[in-house]
Amino acid sequence: MNNRLFYGLTALGLILFPLAIHPIGGYPGLATDILILGIGAIGLNLVLGYAGLLSYGQAMFYGVGSYVALLTVSRFFPQVHSMWLAILLAIVFVTIMALVIGLVTVRLYGIYFALLTLAFAQMFFFIVFQWRSLTRGDDGLQGITAPPLTLGPWSLDLTTTLPDLSLGPFGNLHDVHYWYPFVAIVTFLVLVFVRTLTRSQYGEVLAAIRENEERSTFVGFDPKLYKIAAFTLAGLFAGLSGALKGLYQTSTAVDSLDIDTSGNFVIFTVVGGVKTLFGPLLGTSIVMYLQNVIGARTDAWRLIEGLIFVAVIVFLPAGLLGIRQVARMPYDTDRGRGPRSYPSRLPEVVGDEPVLVVKSLSRYFGKFAAVSDVNFRVRTGELRAVIGPNGAGKTTFFNVLAGLRGASEGAIYFKGHDITRMPGPQRVALGIAKAFQTANVYPDETVFQNVRLAALAKVQGTFRPEFLRPSRRLDEVAELAHDALEMLDLASMSEVRVGDLSHGDKKRLDIAVALATQPEILMLDEPVAGMSIEEVQKTDRLIRALAKRMTVLIIEHDMDLIMGISDSITVLHQGRVLAEGTPAEIRANRLVQEVYLGGHLQDELGETTGEHSS
Numbered sequence: 096m097n098n099r100l101f102y103g104l105t106a107l108g109l110i111l112f113p114l115a116i117h118p119i120g121g122y123p124g125l126a127t128d129i130l131i132l133g134i135g136a137i138g139l140n141l142v143l144g145y146a147g148l149l150s151y152g153q154a155m156f157y158g159v160g161s162y163v164a165l166l167t168v169s170r171f172f173p174q175v176h177s178m179w180l181a182i183l184l185a186i187v188f189v190t191i192m193a194l195v196i197g198l199v200t201v202r203l204y205g206i207y208f209a210l211l212t213l214a215f216a217q218m219f220f221f222i223v224f225q226w227r228s229l230t231r232g233d234d235g236l237q238g239i240t241a242p243p244l245t246l247g248p249w250s251l252d253l254t255t256t257l258p259d260l261s262l263g264p265f266g267n268l269h270d271v272h273y274w275y276p277f278v279a280i281v282t283f284l285v286l287v288f289v290r291t292l293t294r295s296q297y298g299e300v301l302a303a304i305r306e307n308e309e310r311s312t313f314v315g316f317d318p319k320l321y322k323i324a325a326f327t328l329a330g331l332f333a334g335l336s337g338a339l340k341g342l343y344q345t346s347t348a349v350d351s352l353d354i355d356t357s358g359n360f361v362i363f364t365v366v367g368g369v370k371t372l373f374g375p376l377l378g379t380s381i382v383m384y385l386q387n388v389i390g391a392r393t394d395a396w397r398l399i400e401g402l403i404f405v406a407v408i409v410f411l412p413a414g415l416l417g418i419r420q421v422a423r424m425p426y427d428t429d430r431g432r433g434p435r436s437y438p439s440r441l442p443e444v445v446g447d448e449p450v451l452v453v454k455s456l457s458r459y460f461g462k463f464a465a466v467s468d469v470n471f472r473v474r475t476g477e478l479r480a481v482i483g484p485n486g487a488g489k490t491t492f493f494n495v496l497a498g499l500r501g502a503s504e505g506a507i508y509f510k511g512h513d514i515t516r517m518p519g520p521q522r523v524a525l526g527i528a529k530a531f532q533t534a535n536v537y538p539d540e541t542v543f544q545n546v547r548l549a550a551l552a553k554v555q556g557t558f559r560p561e562f563l564r565p566s567r568r569l570d571e572v573a574e575l576a577h578d579a580l581e582m583l584d585l586a587s588m589s590e591v592r593v594g595d596l597s598h599g600d601k602k603r604l605d606i607a608v609a610l611a612t613q614p615e616i617l618m619l620d621e622p623v624a625g626m627s628i629e630e631v632q633k634t635d636r637l638i639r640a641l642a643k644r645m646t647v648l649i650i651e652h653d654m655d656l657i658m659g660i661s662d663s664i665t666v667l668h669q670g671r672v673l674a675e676g677t678p679a680e681i682r683a684n685r686l687v688q689e690v691y692l693g694g695h696l697q698d699e700l701g702e703t704t705g706e707h708s709s
Contacts, residue, residue, distance in 0.1 A: 159192065163181075190334065303540075310537065465491040546579050624652070
């Protein structure tokens with residue numbers, strides 16, 4: 096849907112909404128309440144739908160927002176008596192509050208994150224309840240007159256009604272207070288902002304993090320910062336919702352911070368549809384209609400609400416609007432381009448200077464040493480293989496180098512800089528990329544989008560709050576993605592869904608994703624495992640080509656491949672370096688034969704000693 100059509104239909108829907116619900120027993124005041132609470136549900140959807148975090152903390156932001164707004168007009172700045180000031184202070188206070196809480200909570204996952212947000216909500220409930228001198232305890236703030244809405248020299252009392260105009264079965268325009276058009280305008284702006292955000296660079300990365308956080312980390316994004324931003328925005332919208340609610344009903348109470356309020360926001364979002372723009376508003380409309388219209392006619396409305404919730408969870412887990420897949424953002428994958436960027440960006444590298452130095456590196460799991468006192472030195476442009484029997488610590492060693500696991504002891508130096516404590520995303524930004532043992536990709540995205548996300552990380556860095564910039568308007572990102580796909584011979588599959596690829600193509604795509612980050616060191620963990628003979632030969636040629644432009648570290652059990660392409664080989668056994676040397680030296684090493692092959696003849700280590708330059 097283009098922007099003009101979206102704006103027009105959204106505005107029309109908001110205009111007609113209070114009239115459209117009249118024939119089924121609705122009324123304008125209910126429509127106003129739905130939009131106000133819907134803003135809070137839209138905020139929760141950013142965390143639950145787009146970031147994949149279930150928060151039970153929306154009520155604390157909502158409730159605190161209502162208290163701050165009413166206290167602003169009644170105690171903090173009564174002489175100013177400004178609605179704009181009340182809303183602004185509520186938003187600023189709650190946004191800072193959400194940012195601080197987010198810094199603590201987003202490091203946790205799943206039920207632990209949900210419980211921690213619930214714990215914070217209960218703490219704020221207790222504070223508001225006990226601070227009687229300010230909040231009046233369980234009596235709450237009552238009968239506080241909301242200030243008029245001022246626009247320059249004009250002032251409008253939002254409690255006044257629109258002109259008298261009968262609309263037949265749709266009621267009378269005179270029943271609508273000016274509060275509704277004001278709230279409708281705010282809701283429209285919120286919807287436009289969220290739609291823009293979810294289509295922006297930030298929204299694209301946030302969706303990728305939800306689908307595969309580990310891969311997103313190791314293309315160079317910092318998931319924690321993206322989640323903190325989403326949590327903070329969710330708090331902002333909840334605070335705005337609470338401020339509007341408090342000013343609208345001229346009162347608030349401590350139950351606005353209780354767990355039932357947080358639960359309602361979750362129900363609104365889940366029923367309407369997570370990861371949809373209008374789903375939270377639809378869910379709010381359904382539940383609020385049940386509470387206020389059906390609830391006035393029967394005490395069984397809770398049962399009806401529960402049945403609807405159960406039915407949605409069981410039969411429509413994505414929500415009522417989630418049954419329709421959102422159209423993907425269009426990306427130009429066929430445009431004409433200039434010369435390939437890889438040869439110029441990654442010239443052939445040779446030299447004797449070490450690009451990577453590892454000193455006495457150890458990694459413990461409890462008392463077990465998966466990697467123990469490893470010393471490792473790799474020259475710029477070298478193709479180094481790391482081999483060893485299963486359980487030798489090879490993958491753990493690579494994971495420590497990449498930052499997926501922390502080092503228990505020792506140090507890692509990249510181009511002379513100590514990166515031992517550096518997080519994985521920052522190592523990727525420096526130029527260290529890893530392709531995983533099992534293809535680690537985004538299965539529901541296209542081949543092009545997988546590689547494009549890695550290129551986006553290279554261009555924008557670990558975190559950039561580009562909330563408004565459409566990510567598809569980045570020519571450099573598209574060019575990097577195309578180059579990586581062409582080098583891996585995947586360009587013809589660019590629009591294929593990754594979940595539909597063969598095992599070999601997924602493995603090559605995983606390498607393409609790592610390659611799109613423009614690494615100086617590329618780590619390949621068993622790149623030909625499970626491949627057919629033809630796919631192994633293709634990958635062999637690929638690794639030889641890559642080794643001309645970057646330093647390559649490879650773990651592999653295919654000895655014919657390793658002996659044919661490696662400059663040097665490091666053998667690990669029980670987490671320690673057993674031997675190191677050229678392929679010929681390793682093949683002739685009797686200790687390696689005994690430990691690695693149980694005494695088999697040396698020709699089983701491979702017949703070739705070829706160099707990767709061929």
